[in-house]
Amino acid sequence: MDNTIISVKNLSKLYGSEQQKAIRLKKKGIDKDEIYKRTGVTIALWDVSLEIKQGEIFVIIGLSGSGKSTLVRCFNRLNKPTQGSVYFQGEKIDDFDKKRLREYRRDKIAMVFQHFGLMSHRSVLGNTEYGLEVKGLSKEKRGKAAKEMLAMVGLEGHENEPIHNLSGGMKQRVGLARALASNPDLLLMDEPFSALDPLVRKDMQFELLTIQKKLKKTIIFITHDINEAFLLGDRVAIMKDGEVIQTATPQEMSENPYTDYVKQFIDSADKTHVLDVGSVMITPNSIVRLGDTLNFAIRTMKNNGVSSAYVVDKKMKLQGVLTIDNAVKANKSGQTISDVLIKEINTTSADTLLADIIEIASTTPFPIAVVDENFTLKGIVSKAHVLSSMSS
Numbered sequence: 001m002d003n004t005i006i007s008v009k010n011l012s013k014l015y016g017s018e019q020q021k022a023i024r025l026k027k028k029g030i031d032k033d034e035i036y037k038r039t040g041v042t043i044a045l046w047d048v049s050l051e052i053k054q055g056e057i058f059v060i061i062g063l064s065g066s067g068k069s070t071l072v073r074c075f076n077r078l079n080k081p082t083q084g085s086v087y088f089q090g091e092k093i094d095d096f097d098k099k100r101l102r103e104y105r106r107d108k109i110a111m112v113f114q115h116f117g118l119m120s121h122r123s124v125l126g127n128t129e130y131g132l133e134v135k136g137l138s139k140e141k142r143g144k145a146a147k148e149m150l151a152m153v154g155l156e157g158h159e160n161e162p163i164h165n166l167s168g169g170m171k172q173r174v175g176l177a178r179a180l181a182s183n184p185d186l187l188l189m190d191e192p193f194s195a196l197d198p199l200v201r202k203d204m205q206f207e208l209l210t211i212q213k214k215l216k217k218t219i220i221f222i223t224h225d226i227n228e229a230f231l232l233g234d235r236v237a238i239m240k241d242g243e244v245i246q247t248a249t250p251q252e253m254s255e256n257p258y259t260d261y262v263k264q265f266i267d268s269a270d271k272t273h274v275l276d277v278g279s280v281m282i283t284p285n286s287i288v289r290l291g292d293t294l295n296f297a298i299r300t301m302k303n304n305g306v307s308s309a310y311v312v313d314k315k316m317k318l319q320g321v322l323t324i325d326n327a328v329k330a331n332k333s334g335q336t337i338s339d340v341l342i343k344e345i346n347t348t349s350a351d352t353l354l355a356d357i358i359e360i361a362s363t364t365p366f367p368i369a370v371v372d373e374n375f376t377l378k379g380i381v382s383k384a385h386v387l388s389s390m391s392s
């Protein structure tokens with residue numbers, strides 16, 4: 001099944017009058033700034049092709065002026081492309097007549113803006129239900145739907161407050177609730193969190209991920225912040241001078257950046273949002289089996305210079321941790337490994353992001369055991385592994 005919701009084919013957008021001349025220069029390989037100097041034409045988008053999948057968070061990242069807003073404005077047809085087309089569920093949106101375009105904008109897509117775009121004379125509820133009002137829903141129905149969305153974004157109890165009472169973070173929650181209330185297939189978010197201070201911003205990013213897990217909307221999210229892009233994006237497209245240079249998952253992009261420009265962008269990111277446990281874990285060098293003698297276990301730990309070892313059964317299924325102190329004590333009193341095994345231990349899976357285990361890694365007395373779905377021991381990851389991967 002084809003699950004593409006938006007596809008963009010060879011899209012270009014130029015501003016200015018001498019466009020044919022500008023296109024000729026661009027095809028010769030002249031860059032955007034030089035073309036502007038010679039012709040007065042801005043190449044805002046150049047030959048962009050993308051496929052956006054149903055249910056993903058697709059992030060478009062680039063510096064200011066790289067063409068991000070121009071691109072999203074082509075998705076709701078606020079911008080008319082110079083060349084190329086945008087398709088929504090296989091239909092070319094340039095072919096929509098006025099009525100179809102109105103329905104598309106009203107029912108299929110919703111937009112969240114950096115500066116909220118709220119109506120100051122309306123209450124929180126009044127803003128949230130606005131789209132539904134336009135759709136012609138009864139007061140009761142739209143009120144119910146709007147209240148549900150406000151609860152989802154954490155604004156329960158604020159329904160009747162005037163907009164000007166709200167903080168920036170709360171305003172953007174209203175913006176999000178309003179966009180979601182009309183139950184669109186596609187959410188366009190143009191730098192929605194850029195105006196918020198860092199802590200509020202983190203909160204909102206978390207909120208968006210939580211909401212996305214619940215509602216499974218397709219979200220096209222624009223940002224100029226690589227950390228935000230890698231945190232939120234299932235896939236990320238990086239733009240420069242109107243062109244998309246690379247589209248990939250955060251992990252693919254950081255492992256294999258197409259160009260130095262992409263690499264530089266990524267180098268400024270916090271790696272813990274990209275690397276998973278599997279990419280830094282190591283094989284434990286002292287594994288002890290449940291049936292081994294304590295003498296053997298002690299020798300193994302001493303030989304490897306470690307003070308604890310993971311204990312597995314015959315099938316490599318993790319049983320717990322044995323510390324050298326416990327082993328020595330137990331050995332003196334004639335006990336077995338099972339008697340002194342620590343079973344309450346932290347485990348994680350290979351596909352967990354490092355960012356998600358930092359807290360555990362920094363407090364746990366032992367390296368964290370990496371196990372698969374059958375609890376088979378796959379490796380270990382220590383605080384040192386996590387920290388060194390963050391700084392590299």
Ligand SMILES: Nc1ncnc2c1ncn2[C@@H]1O[C@H](COP(=O)(O)OP(=O)(O)O)[C@@H](O)[C@H]1O
Nearest residue numbers: 015042044062063064065066067068069070071
């Ligand atoms: N209406 C317009 N007229 C002329 N140039 C424009 C217009 N809108 C955008 N541009 C130019 O197009 C380029 C891309 O802009 P934009 O899409 O807003 O970038 P971003 O959102 O990545 O900051 C910039 O060089 C900008 O100056």
Ligand SMILES: [Mg+2]
Nearest residue numbers: 068069070190
């Ligand atoms: Mg912009």
